[in-house]
Amino acid sequence: MLLSEMKEGEKGVIIRVAGNGALRRRILEMGITKGTTIYVEKYAPLKDPVELIVKGFHISLRVEEAAQITVEKSRQ
Numbered sequence: 362m363l364l365s366e367m368k369e370g371e372k373g374v375i376i377r378v379a380g381n382g383a384l385r386r387r388i389l390e391m392g393i394t395k396g397t398t399i400y401v402e403k404y405a406p407l408k409d410p411v412e413l414i415v416k417g418f419h420i421s422l423r424v425e426e427a428a429q430i431t432v433e434k435s436r437q
Contacts, residue, residue: 373432
């Protein structure tokens with residue numbers, strides 16, 4: 362499933378980061394890499410952006426950027 366499809370409070374493991382160029386590089390530099398556990402903290406009131414917790418850090422991504430990331434949802 363795509364990261365943008367996950368709901369608040371869900372956890373997952375990153376399977377793939379798609380895209381190319383500066384956007385992909387920026388996402389990878391933030392620590393969003395294959396095999397990393399990611400937690401969806403919350404969505405903004407208008408559903409964009411989404412706040413994530415990755416490796417103990419809070420990161421905000423636009424929903425269109427989150428749609429470039431494939432995750433496997435973890436069982437809670």
